[in-house]
Amino acid sequence: MAILKIARMGHPVLRQPAAAVDDVSIPEIARLIGDMIETMVDAGGIGLAAPQVHAPLRLVVFQVPAMRDDAGEGLDLTILANPEIEPLDDEQVSAFEGCLSLPGLTGAVPRHARIRYRGLGADGRPIERIASGLHARVVQHECDHLKGVLYPMRMTDLTSFGFADEIRRAAAQL
Ligand code: NI
Numbered sequence: 778m779a780i781l782k783i784a785r786m787g788h789p790v791l792r793q794p795a796a797a798v799d800d801v802s803i804p805e806i807a808r809l810i811g812d813m814i815e816t817m818v819d820a821g822g823i824g825l826a827a828p829q830v831h832a833p834l835r836l837v838v839f840q841v842p843a844m845r846d847d848a849g850e851g852l853d854l855t856i857l858a859n860p861e862i863e864p865l866d867d868e869q870v871s872a873f874e875g876c877l878s879l880p881g882l883t884g885a886v887p888r889h890a891r892i893r894y895r896g897l898g899a900d901g902r903p904i905e906r907i908a909s910g911l912h913a914r915v916v917q918h919e920c921d922h923l924k925g926v927l928y929p930m931r932m933t934d935l936t937s938f939g940f941a942d943e944i945r946r947a948a949a950q951l
Pocket of ligand 1: 876877918919922
């Protein structure tokens with residue numbers, strides 16, 4: 778396995794729609810999945826989409842640490858190919874996000890509060906889940922990468938956009 782180079786905002790690979798994964802079981806895809814997990818863990822992220830490592834394929838990996846989960850449960854590492862998302866209602870919630878392709882930056886992004894998502898796992902079996910909270914947010918963020926969408930393009934209030942350490946420092950002074 779290998780740690781891959783992460784594309785940063787401005788690189789064209791992040792703006793192009795990704796292609797479907799035809800077969801998750803082939804060795805090239807298994808290797809890419811392993812490398813994506815290693816790269817995400819090394820970078821301290823909770824999600825990574827294949828276009829971020831210069832592979833324009835509909836493939837994402839993500840996890841939710843229990844300590845950052847509203848329900849306190851967390852979510853084990855999930856590999857999802859060819860994902861589809863369906864909002865369960867009209868409610869949107871705004872919360873700060875970061876992205877390994879925009880290092881050091883953060884911003885508040887409105888997302889669907891509750892979603893259903895489907896896709897294929899690394900073993901080729903279908904995955905279907907209902908998600909809310911950070912789980913729903915990370916899935917929407919990662920799947921946006923497959924459409925060439927980065928989180929600032931979803932922001933409705935750019936006054937919340939900035940460097941994470943400055944925003945944390947300002948918040949601590951309140
Ligand atoms: Ni991202």
